[in-house]
Amino acid sequence: MKTILLSVLSATFLSIGAPVMAQEFGDAEDGAQVFKKCRACHMVGPDAFNRTGPHLNELFGRRAGSVEEVTYSDGLIRMGNDGLMWDVESLDAYIENPKAFASDTRMNFPGVKDQGQRNDLLAFLRQYSASPANIPGSAPTAMPREVALSDETLAIEGDAEYGQYLSSECTSCHQIDGDNDGIPGIVGWPQEDFVVAMHAYKEKVRPHPVMQMMAGRLADDEIAALAAYFGGLE
Amino acid sequence: MTMNRRQFVGRTALGAAATMAAPHVYAAGHGGKPKVVVIGGGAGGATAARYINKDSDGAIDVTLVEPTRTYYTCFFSNLYIGGFRTIESLAHSYGSIAAEGVNVVHDYAVGIDRDAKTVTLAGGDTLPYDRLVLSPGIDFVEGAVPGWDVSVQNKMPHAYKAGSQTELLKAQIEAMPEGGTFAMVAPPNPFRCPPGPYERVSMVAHLLTEINPTARILIADPKEKFSKQALFEEGWNKHYSGMIERIGPDFGGNNVEVNADEMTLTIDGVVENVDVCNVIPAMKAGVICERAGLTEGNWAPVSGHTMQSRIDENVHVLGDACAQGDMPKSGFSANSQAKVAAMAVRGALTDSRVFPAKFSNTCWSLVNADDGIKVGASYEATDEKISMTEGFISDTGEDAALRKATYEESLGWYAGISSDIFG
Numbered sequence A: 001m002k003t004i005l006l007s008v009l010s011a012t013f014l015s016i017g018a019p020v021m022a023q024e025f026g027d028a029e030d031g032a033q034v035f036k037k038c039r040a041c042h043m044v045g046p047d048a049f050n051r052t053g054p055h056l057n058e059l060f061g062r063r064a065g066s067v068e069e070v071t072y073s074d075g076l077i078r079m080g081n082d083g084l085m086w087d088v089e090s091l092d093a094y095i096e097n098p099k100a101f102a103s104d105t106r107m108n109f110p111g112v113k114d115q116g117q118r119n120d121l122l123a124f125l126r127q128y129s130a131s132p133a134n135i136p137g138s139a140p141t142a143m144p145r146e147v148a149l150s151d152e153t154l155a156i157e158g159d160a161e162y163g164q165y166l167s168s169e170c171t172s173c174h175q176i177d178g179d180n181d182g183i184p185g186i187v188g189w190p191q192e193d194f195v196v197a198m199h200a201y202k203e204k205v206r207p208h209p210v211m212q213m214m215a216g217r218l219a220d221d222e223i224a225a226l227a228a229y230f231g232g233l234e
Numbered sequence B: 001m002t003m004n005r006r007q008f009v010g011r012t013a014l015g016a017a018a019t020m021a022a023p024h025v026y027a028a029g030h031g032g033k034p035k036v037v038v039i040g041g042g043a044g045g046a047t048a049a050r051y052i053n054k055d056s057d058g059a060i061d062v063t064l065v066e067p068t069r070t071y072y073t074c075f076f077s078n079l080y081i082g083g084f085r086t087i088e089s090l091a092h093s094y095g096s097i098a099a100e101g102v103n104v105v106h107d108y109a110v111g112i113d114r115d116a117k118t119v120t121l122a123g124g125d126t127l128p129y130d131r132l133v134l135s136p137g138i139d140f141v142e143g144a145v146p147g148w149d150v151s152v153q154n155k156m157p158h159a160y161k162a163g164s165q166t167e168l169l170k171a172q173i174e175a176m177p178e179g180g181t182f183a184m185v186a187p188p189n190p191f192r193c194p195p196g197p198y199e200r201v202s203m204v205a206h207l208l209t210e211i212n213p214t215a216r217i218l219i220a221d222p223k224e225k226f227s228k229q230a231l232f233e234e235g236w237n238k239h240y241s242g243m244i245e246r247i248g249p250d251f252g253g254n255n256v257e258v259n260a261d262e263m264t265l266t267i268d269g270v271v272e273n274v275d276v277c278n279v280i281p282a283m284k285a286g287v288i289c290e291r292a293g294l295t296e297g298n299w300a301p302v303s304g305h306t307m308q309s310r311i312d313e314n315v316h317v318l319g320d321a322c323a324q325g326d327m328p329k330s331g332f333s334a335n336s337q338a339k340v341a342a343m344a345v346r347g348a349l350t351d352s353r354v355f356p357a358k359f360s361n362t363c364w365s366l367v368n369a370d371d372g373i374k375v376g377a378s379y380e381a382t383d384e385k386i387s388m389t390e391g392f393i394s395d396t397g398e399d400a401a402l403r404k405a406t407y408e409e410s411l412g413w414y415a416g417i418s419s420d421i422f423g
Helices: A028-037 A074-081 A088-096 A115-126 A151-155 A160-170 A191-202 A209-216 A220-231 B011-019 B043-056 B077-082 B095-099 B164-174 B196-211 B229-239 B287-291 B331-349 B400-422
Strands: B035-039 B061-065 B070-072 B091-093 B103-105 B109-113 B118-121 B126-128 B131-134 B138-140 B181-185 B216-220 B244-247 B256-259 B264-267 B270-273 B276-279 B283-285 B315-317 B358-368 B371-381 B386-393
Touching: A028 A115, A074 B400, A088 A115, A151 A191, A160 A220, A160 B331, A160 B358, A191 A209, A191 A220, A209 B358, A209 B371, A209 B386, B035 B043, B035 B126, B043 B061, B043 B095, B043 B131, B043 B331, B043 B400, B077 B164, B077 B196, B077 B358, B091 B400, B095 B103, B109 B287, B131 B331, B164 B196, B164 B276, B181 B196, B181 B270, B196 B216, B196 B229, B196 B358, B216 B264, B229 B358, B229 B371, B283 B287, B315 B331, B331 B358, B331 B400, B358 B400, B371 B400
Parallel strands: B035 B061, B035 B131, B061 B103, B131 B315, B181 B216, B181 B276, B216 B244
Antiparallel strands: B070 B091, B109 B118, B118 B126, B138 B283, B256 B264, B264 B270, B358 B371, B371 B386
């Protein structure tokens, strides 16, 4: 995950006692413009209904993959079952690069790469969620938290031979032919996506106890080694 | 799981007999390549044979000795009893491993000469080795349950080596009279698959709920506590209320005797007439470990760094048979240990790189349809033992969606580990 800056709509949301820090405020009006990228598939607001993608009312605090009568990818449903609730941090990561966040997502969208635009978009969407938990400007998340990967970490050249040895621990569950049934396939990913995903488990941004444990004990160079090995398959 | 070398009956014996017709000459014809012999074609041995062979690119001759041609995984065999899997879905052959270049020999390993570094097969052949990998699974401690020995295993099945025993146990449960009693004698620690007996009880209860809902389940257990106990007991209360009774050591669950002719189970002097009696005796390393002088007590001690025997550095012992430290005896553990051993063997016999040992294990169990639970941990090698670094376990009170997802994850794991073990 890149550095995630939290957007705050209004100072009135800052609760008493929360430290006030330098923050980048998203602009909901600008976010409405960014939302045009999403409108082909998503609706939000009083008359919203599900189109290709789910409606986005009450998105903050909603369990991933949980809107009825929407066809989700197995991966997103699994993440929801593992406990992923959409909040500003997970939405920011998802919108930045949907396929890196959930490799089999049906959201066929390259992502919003610009942090400022994402802040604006989330500020816009936040207006349609009543839940005050884990949304921009609310107390629990008003403090900037980082799940940051430095350029140095991303630049580590993976030792694919070491990765091959380490991979044997992965293939006790993940099939080397990339089969995606029950347990997701992990071969042939872009290396950076793989690295980001593993660090997200390591930092416990992504849910799933097994993966948090497996990633949790991998050093940066070991994650890079695995990314290099699995990325080179198929 | 490796089939018992002497006591296994039915299809195994037929398979073994068929292989004895064609003796081979192994000592010649391998040039100057280092030789590895792997005994036991289960989760540990088959994985080790595959990984040594595939990662050494033909630089090492690998021979896998396994008496059976069709291997039935112990993991998921309870799901067969519960009606969630067919027996065929648990069956695996060695065709892929052989096609990859491993010499697969279907015979019984009957002796190891550690000085000469040779393995003797029941068919009479002698296999020389530079490194030996032993993954023979478990055998039962004689006299562990008074009144039971392997000669009565068809009346009172253990079903702790999958295949015909599992089929027999299920057939007996299906033939129980209405309102009859299924009894289990649970084993003392340590034993293969710590949640296994309790997953089995869950699956038997599931089956009986469907076909014989007034039947009862009686467990005599010498242990005060067992794996995933809170999760299993929560599930038993929820799904099978009133059906299951467990008698722990406080009430004599450690003082049992069976009589296969009378079909009785005596717990602390109280005689129970039972219709099915699943006796899971105390376990020890596959008997070839003992014959080779590689055991201390019931198990073969190993170093966690390489899985080498602490008694003979030319021998690596994997899986249920070894005493390694904190890892549970499971197919997942054996598969994990095999990869460390494969790396160490390759490093010793060729100039391949050696990396620090890492191990992991996850055990999924099914409590009822779509009600899956799991426990797992990661491990590292210390000089003293394989030591747990971090673990997790399912929570009680999880919602149905998560339990279903856990079950579906276990199906994915079965497919994944099966192809990792057998190719």
